[in-house]
Amino acid sequence: MIGSLIALAALALVACGPYILDAYGIGLLIGAVSYTILASAWAMFSGPTRYISLATVAFYGTGAYTVAVLSDALPWPLVLASAAVIGGVLALVVGLSTLRLAGIYFVIFSFGLAELIRQLITWFEVSVSGTLGRYIFLDLEPRHVLWQLLSLAAVVVLITGWIHRSRIGLALKVIGDDETVAAHAGINLARTKLILFVLSSVLITLVGAIQSPRWVYVEPGIVFNPQVSFLTVIMALLGGATHRWGPVLGAVPLFLLFEWLSARFPDHFSIILGLLFIGVVFLLPDGVLAAMQKLRKKKEAAA
């Protein structure tokens, strides 16, 4: 409860950013908040269930594409609502058909999902609408994008808080520890996983939708960039996917690190990203928070 309040206060503080920062400062905040939401939403599902999902960009891109298609026809709030509904329905269909897959198969499927959606949209644009690449001309300034993202972040805080205190949170913990035990304890495995998957996917879809007006031009190659999925996973894992505040602790520092790297080592980004991946998986398999807790316990034991 206190954690949620502190987090909401922090979000309110960030919302004042546009009054004191320049355009780049706001750009940084947008990037950091967006990755924080992505990582938190990812961890919401993948943390407790331990299903590594590489489908982040599938939903993120779907959100952006929805905006590109509907932004001329509908008022902005309705566009966002449509994006949420489309993301939710998509997640429902995908979840129903795949959440029975065991871990490794799910990873492969989720990676393929982004490609599948990308090809479906391409096919549709080529054979039905006869064009590829859509324009988004909306008069949304960066600070508006930031404020919308912050509102979404507040929703994430409230949802994660609710999950932690509710029966579904408890059920998830059991599922994460041992699915067989969970099933025997009377937990409806499929339904619990599905709810979480849909929830997490809707949030990710909305991030893509809110951010897309910044890009003006949208085509599948731009919005379905697999790097978004990889960065989200590495951020959540670094912070600790099972811990409620882990994703924030992973997303913000890593985002800033990447930003710094792109300026200092513009030619070596891919190599550094790869090394980082290996480092995180080997050295901090449960994330920074878990590692710190372990360290503290060791010290206490020694004392």
Added chain:
Amino acid sequence: MKNVTRRALSCYVSAMAIGLALPSAAFAAETVTIGYAVSKSGPNAGGAGISTIPNYELWVHQVNEKGGLLLPDGSRAMIEVVEYDDRSSAEDAVRAIERLATQDKVDFILPPWGTGFNLAIAPLMDRFGYPQLAATAVTDMAPALAKRWDRSFWFLGGGHDYGDALASLLGDLKEKGQINDKVAAVSVADGFGIDLIDAARPALEEAGFDLVVDTTYPAGTSDFATMISGAAGSGADTFIAFSYPPESFGLTKEAQTAGFNPKVFYVGVGGAFPIYPNVTGGIEEGVMSVGGVDAASPAIQEYFAAHQEMTGKLPDSWASAITYTTLEVLEQAIARVGLDHAAVAEEIANGTFDTVIGEVTLQDNQLRDLWLTGQWQDGQFVAVAPADRDGASDPVVPKPAWD
């Protein structure tokens, strides 16, 4: 003790000497900062690495070798570069522009590679008042975009320009009886391929052609046997592929393997790359593609030589020369009116510039004198359309057989 003091003293003296030397050196070599964020990693890195980055580096190197950018008062200012990697992410490209404009406060910003990213940064460039010389954006929306952002300049035309030019070239060949009225076309299901085939379909029909094969394929396709055999069996004298580099190369190889020798063989992006002759094993003669250069022009020859010397490879014969042209336009505009953004934009819009592709004057913020179709002739990728423009070569049809 004494020793220590002496050492301290010498430190102090040398520090003072450096301190004195630094400001004066900085004063003598006033600098102009040029910033850019290009895709150095991710899916766009290939295109950026061929058309954009080498030309930026070449230009900066050449300008600094001359002693810097010429300013209206006759002085020169060395160029200092601030560069970022946008990782092929639109969000990163946008943020990099925000960074260049408000943190680094660079004097000028060079655009990223590709249509999408040039569009992504356009509103920001406009808001911060920077002129944007988009060298690698192909969009039919250019007239509207130039009106929307009046400091944006579009140098590479739109899909319709290329599609229409090819159709009219083929129409002429048909009139002369050099090819029959059947055309086999394949196109990649991605921005470039769709724009061009959409433009070419009605234009070809109007020119009296029968599109006997009209297939699209997803980007990244690597098996072209069916496409080529379908085209070979169609009776068409003309094969058109509005393709991207990997597929342009794959289709060429497959045509060679299958012994498919149409009278006109046209591939999309990649056909004008300097490595294309290697792809064909040195039998590229007669292949047509997008772009082209006036190979007889001394300015172009000089540019090709300088590019090879500085970057170790030849430029491509489509967007490279245009990219270099935008840099020359910027350089000359600065020499005439200085560093003020409004004045430079005004000069780019209305001035006339002497560049590697000849004399350049923009029409409504767009470069309209473009080479739209080229052909490999004697080891060079020369321009063949528009045929009525000075410097155009005559197309060689039928293309000599592979082998």
